[in-house]
Amino acid sequence: MTYVVVGAGPSGVIAAESLRKSDPEGEIILIGDEPEPPYSRMAIPYFLVGNIEDHGTHLRKTKDHYEALGITYVQDRVSRVSPADHSLTLASGGTQSYSKLLIATGASPIKPPIEGLGLPGVHHCWTLEDARNIIELAHDGAHVVLVGAGFIGCIILESLVKRGVNLTVVEADDRMVPRMMNQKAGGMIKQWCLEKGVNVETSTRVTKLEKNAKGTLNVDLDNGTQLPAHLVVIAAGVKSNTDFLEGSGIEVKEGIVVDKYLKTSVEDVYAAGDCAQGPDIAGGWSVHAIQPTCADHGQIVGKNMAGIKTPYKGSLVMNVLDTVGLISVSYGAWEGKGDGVEVLDEKNYRYMRLEFEGDKLIGALSLGRTEHVGVLRGLIQTGVALGQWKDKLKEDPQLIMEAYVATKYV
Secondary structure, X not given: OEEEEEOOOHHHHHHHHHHHHHOOOOEEEEEEOOOOOOEOHHHHHHXXXXXXXXXXXXXXXXXXXXXXXXXXXXXXXXXXXXXXXXXXXXXXXXXXXXXXXXXXXXXXXXXXXXXXXXXXXXXXOOOHHHHHHHHHHOOOOOEEEEXXXXXXXXXHHHHXXXXXXXXXXXXOOOOOOOOOOOHHHHHHHHHHHHHOOOEEEOOOOEEEEEEOOOOOEEEEEOOOOEEEEOEEEEOOOEEEOOHHHOOOOOOEOOOEEOOOOOEOOOOOEEEOXXXXXXXXXXXXXXXXXXXXXXXXXXXXXXXXXXOOOOOOOOXXXXXXXXXXXXXXXXXXXXXXXXXXXXXXXXXXXXXXXXXXXXXXXXXXXXXXXXXXXXXXXXXHHHOOOOOHHHHHXXXXXXXXXXXXXXXXXX
């Protein structure tokens, strides 16, 4: 049995390890397309601010970790999948056969339609090489423009602020982290950033980048403003890496469509992580591009590929973010369906909103508080019936710990 795992991020690495535990004898080949050992993108911000060296981002620190497990690591890119003959075409020109295949190719940053995007000094912050380029330019006092204030953008924002740059954030939507926070909470994060010395332009787009006579960049905004920049960082979202599957017969929508066993529409082919559109706890099918989902996918899919049938219970949309010291959290269906309650202390940057469906908590937002946020996740993920505690929470949303204790063993 030859197992091939395409993608050396958290899903791919954990899947390869799960496969080895489930099948001690099978051949396992792990293919990654970057000139680095397998690493975590979530560790890049720590590298940016100098808290760790680049090897600190590596997913496994032990020397010869993969060799010791009998996992062959190959640095190459898959350009084509041919399920009919169970083979892959590699960018290097070779081929690789498989008995069972896992696609865990993750996602790539979106390139917005901005003139001058290819100029020197313009970088995404997605790979270790991107981070190295940013470190060269993001010196103390440098003028930096960050395009995008979504979840990834705000993680990068935190790192850039710690490097001492003069930072302007440009976000096309009307608030910061719009896919994580509602208008009220997103607006509070913006105000917090402004008070911390970060210039934030919402409902604004970059229209053009050009080199100036000083050798730096001019950044034109659609509100008529022109900003100087030593560095422009693009964080305009990501999309699943699935283009190489064209013609394979593997069904792709938002991501690669998988069933509850993380199996694709094609026999012997599975998908996991940021490229997989799998089950969520709300009963839908979504791409949840977060590391906890990637890790869960990896564990489950390794068992299923080895013949140990293990259904995936579904992932939960969840994000926890630290924006220059302000903690924000969103879980589940935080957008709500009208049956919600909130408590606000705008002066002290504290906010909570709970969303209900029937007597179940289905979503939550929290800003400026760290206590009991895990309890929010537990109440949503378990889907426990709150009974009379729903009314109590609607009267005082801060009674979440009491509600959790009261319903834990129901």
